[in-house]
Amino acid sequence: MVEHVIKIDRERCIGCGMCKKDCAAHNIEMRNGMPYVITDDCIQCGHCVAVCPKEAISIGGYEEALPVQTKETRLDPAQVLDVIRFRRTVRQFQDKAVPAEVLEQILEAGRLTHTAKNLRDVSFVVLDKEKDKFEGMAVKLFRRIKPFAGLFSSMVRRNQVDDHFFFFHAPLVIVIVAKDRTNGVLAAQNMEFVAEAGGLGVLFSGFFASAVNVSNKIKKALGIPKGKKAAAVLVLGYPKVKYHRAVPREKIDVKYL
Ligand SMILES: Cc1cc2nc3c(=O)[nH]c(=O)nc-3n(C[C@H](O)[C@H](O)[C@H](O)COP(=O)(O)O)c2cc1C
Numbered sequence: 001m002v003e004h005v006i007k008i009d010r011e012r013c014i015g016c017g018m019c020k021k022d023c024a025a026h027n028i029e030m031r032n033g034m035p036y037v038i039t040d041d042c043i044q045c046g047h048c049v050a051v052c053p054k055e056a057i058s059i060g061g062y063e064e065a066l067p068v069q070t071k072e073t074r075l076d077p078a079q080v081l082d083v084i085r086f087r088r089t090v091r092q093f094q095d096k097a098v099p100a101e102v103l104e105q106i107l108e109a110g111r112l113t114h115t116a117k118n119l120r121d122v123s124f125v126v127l128d129k130e131k132d133k134f135e136g137m138a139v140k141l142f143r144r145i146k147p148f149a150g151l152f153s154s155m156v157r158r159n160q161v162d163d164h165f166f167f168f169h170a171p172l173v174i175v176i177v178a179k180d181r182t183n184g185v186l187a188a189q190n191m192e193f194v195a196e197a198g199g200l201g202v203l204f205s206g207f208f209a210s211a212v213n214v215s216n217k218i219k220k221a222l223g224i225p226k227g228k229k230a231a232a233v234l235v236l237g238y239p240k241v242k243y244h245r246a247v248p249r250e251k252i253d254v255k256y257l
Contacts, residue, residue, distance in 0.1 A: 002061040004044055006037045012056035019048035019057055043118040083196065085246050090201025093170045093237030102198045103172065106236070109194040110176065113187040121180055122187045122231070125222050127173040134173075135166050137218050138211035166208040170237040173205075175212065177228050184231020191234060201239035208233045 008019075019035050020028040025042040028035045048057045049066070103126070110124055127134055142161045150157040159165075167173055174191070178184030192202045212218050212230035224230065 004059050004061040005040055006042075006044070006048065007058050007060060008035055008037065009056045009058070010034065012054045013052075014054055014056075016053065018051045018053065022047045022051045045118045083193070086243065087192075087196060088201075088243045088247070089203050090237070090239045090241065091168045091203055092240040093168060093201065094240045095169075096171065096238045098172045098200065098236060098238075102195075102200070105198060106174070106191045106195050106200075106234075109190040110174075110187040113183075113190045115183040115186075116180060119180060119183060121228070122176060122178045122183050123228075125175040125177060125224070127175065128171075131167060131173050134218065134222070135164065135208075137215070137221070138166050138208055139163060141211050141215055141218070142207070166205055166211070167235050168203065170203070170235045172236045173208070174234045174236065175208075175222060175224075175230050176232045176234065177222075177224050178231040179228050181229065181231045184229075188232035188234055195234070195236055199238065200236050201241075203235040205233040205235050208235075 013034060015030075015033040015035070017030055017035065020030055023042075024045060024047060027038050027042040028048060029038055030036075044059060046059060049059060107124055107126075110122060113122070115121060139161055142165065146156060146161055176184045176188050176191075178187075188204065192204075195202050209230040209232060212222065212224070212233070219230075222230075
């Protein structure tokens, strides 16, 4: 692991104290009007770097140049709501590959998604050439356990586990791996938004995630280390189906206390 150390450039620092004020870890103190980092043992969320008006704080050990926000990006709430309202799980895909640059943007959304305590425990396995092999492993597993699962669920009894039960002939699958499931799921949701903005349809495959998490063989073949799990699985491709309207949903269940 590369060590990341927070550095303050005293030539640039104007002692405004913004870094101390915004530090969630209370890890910066002011001495004689200048900020000092108390310990390197902090969550390294980077707020001190982002908030400094003079670019006086950096965290060492990273390669990327940090983009500067020159204008605020604001989405139209009504448009965002429509995106959520009209998105559907897609299970019919065109026989068309996802371009590398589109995949890159989707992965970037995952990389940039926040994690609890800035744990950064989320990683990704892209199934492209080996997709069918992994789907085959999961199909084999599900066919074995189906008679037992079918005892408890009529939906399981009705479902045929055919050769494409998990991925529906989609060209691309991303397994989102994490220690903390919530961190992985947040990344997955942001990735779905970017995928849809790029014209793709998406399916969250809970079935494939379960197959991975119950089978050490599949986990090992995917290279998922001990202590991590498949938090979510995104199945992606260009849709071969068009939805014309929203679908009915129950009224909101909300309490105001
Ligand atoms: C976490 C999660 C896991 C899911 N897993 C599967 C799955 O394995 N197979 C499948 O066909 N659909 C799966 N779905 C899709 C749901 O069935 C779908 O979201 C729901 O029926 C509502 O339809 P809509 O997404 O089109 O609004 C999953 C959805 C979520 C949120």
